[in-house]
Amino acid sequence: MRFEGTEDYVATDDLQIAVNASVILERPLLVKGEPGTGKTVLAHEIAEALGAPLIEWHVKSTTKAQHGLYAYDAVARLRDGQLGDDRVKDIGNYIVRGKLWEAFESETRPVLLIDEIDKADIEFPNDLLLELDRMEFHVYETKQTVVARHRPIVIITSNNEKELPDAFLRRCFFHYIAFPDADTMTRIVDVHFPDIKKRLLREALTAFYDLREVPGLKKKPSTSELLDWLKLLVAEDIDPEELRTNDPAKLIPPLYGALLKSEQDVQLFERLAFLNRRERAGN
């Protein structure tokens, strides 16, 4: 089992090594990186490449570690008890399995995605230490210990909103998805738009990297925004000539709404473009 990227996903050498290390040594892989560089997609692609089932656990600010293990539906049991239902005698009927349990029960070795772990409370990662280490946990209500049949491949993503505790980090491998350089970006675009016009792509990439260089942008456009923008450019059949930023009349790239997501950024960019144009006119 070696992960080498898939048809739809370009994995750089360092990413491949990180994934393979965590698959072979059975350690969770913590993935960080700018938004839109394909952190969540990675888990999907690993599952696809290795032919493993994918179990996704999306973390929210209210998520507790316990939710991943199991929940005890006390209200249902109370209701059944008051209605005199026979089910009430077996407490196991009211144990609702969480994502982690699901992953532990899987017939084949699954990929478990714990998405945006930093959204949860600060204590969340600490509460999962033992479970991720030993891949087992205890259900107090039924006095049963759930042990993983196959240690799942665990992919954890974080957007850095909270710092993760050291003890947790020590148990993970870590990979930071750097923003792709121009070569990698061309490969990524090739994968998504195999028959895009070469010239359009070159102009679009130039415009895109120029835009990322603009100082003071609140949210720099990332890979996913670029792909959206290209989709629009192809759909609208934009002439590559129009992307040339050295035409003073058209300094803002067409359909820029796909690239700039905040009102302030658009204004900033327009202002810079205006100043730029005035400077050119002055020369």
Place this chain on the structure above:
Amino acid sequence: MFAELFYTLRKAEVPVSLREYLDLMAAMDRGLAEYDVEEFYYLARTILVKDERHIDKFDQVFGHVFRGLEPPEFEDGTAEIPEEWLRKMGELDLTDEEKAQIEAMGGWDKLMETLRERLAEQDGRHQGGKKWIGTQGTSPYGANGYNPEGVRIGQDGNRNFSAVKVWDRREFKDLDGDTEIGTRNIKVALRRLRKFAREGAAEELDLDDTISSTAKNGGWLDVRMVPERRNAAKVLLLFDVGGSMDPHIRMCEELFSAARTEFKHLEYFYFHNCVYESLWRENRRRRAGGTPTWDVLHTYPADYKLILVGDATMSPYEIAHPGGSVEHWNEESGETWLRRLVRTYPQVAWLNPMPQDRWRYFPTIGMVSEIVEGRMYPLTVEGLDDAMRGLSR
């Protein structure tokens, strides 16, 4: 050799423990990186480094420790490079055009002579820059195949694209903790101050308590409520405005906007250079006088955490003497007022946007730092982190 990497990393304050080291050994044992330094570099990085802030440090240490693993390049200042061999290789590799460029620089001999001089001058390994020999930068000497006049030293031709090694590119420099600061980084740092507490009206269902009290109640439902959990940290933020603070406005704006979203209980005031008998809420009202500092001291209780933001660079008189203020006649010295603040609010941090290595040139920074009992921190991600840690103690 691996042990050396491990200990040098620890020395460089990259947090690595025995566990990571054993993991790396296990990975090597399973044959994850064989016979390829680049693969080994990626593997070691993924296992040993747990935070993108440390990647840059890791790159530097890796470059330092594994210098000898690659074909010898420029071991250190005293390395002998067989000139004949270099000359031969250079002639093989260079196009006529490039040779012409060498001529333009004073000819091959001149190039070699300068190279020798620099080698002799150079002390230890060097990365980046424009003059010294190293990998990166625009010096014509060193293993950088992109430079038209660059001499590739000790590289065999098949790897010319990676004359600059991956770790030597130092692509993660920007992510190092002490460099840049942005709203997002600030927010992450400010979150250290979070102190969740249940306060106010009971609005949430407390399921566990409801169950246990229902059980105690003989099965009759007894609903229990608890107040919602909120961030209960209270912060009093005082900003220095105007004058010498102008270059730092953007950073302060970011700090302010981050603090606004992060704390529910945030009070802020402005001052100029040093705190005196009045503070103000809106910058344009400063001439008209603002809130008396006594009122501020009396309004906000001692459990507020006080954060002062200012460069603390001014004339020593502005701190030490009554009447020293540049804007008005102050009855009591700035020092008196600062000490009053520190006495009222035991949890104090002074954030200074001035780079820390320049602090020693300004005597007033030392004075202020002494007044706040050494709790002055640079306004960098790391400094902010330390400040928040100090405040939550």
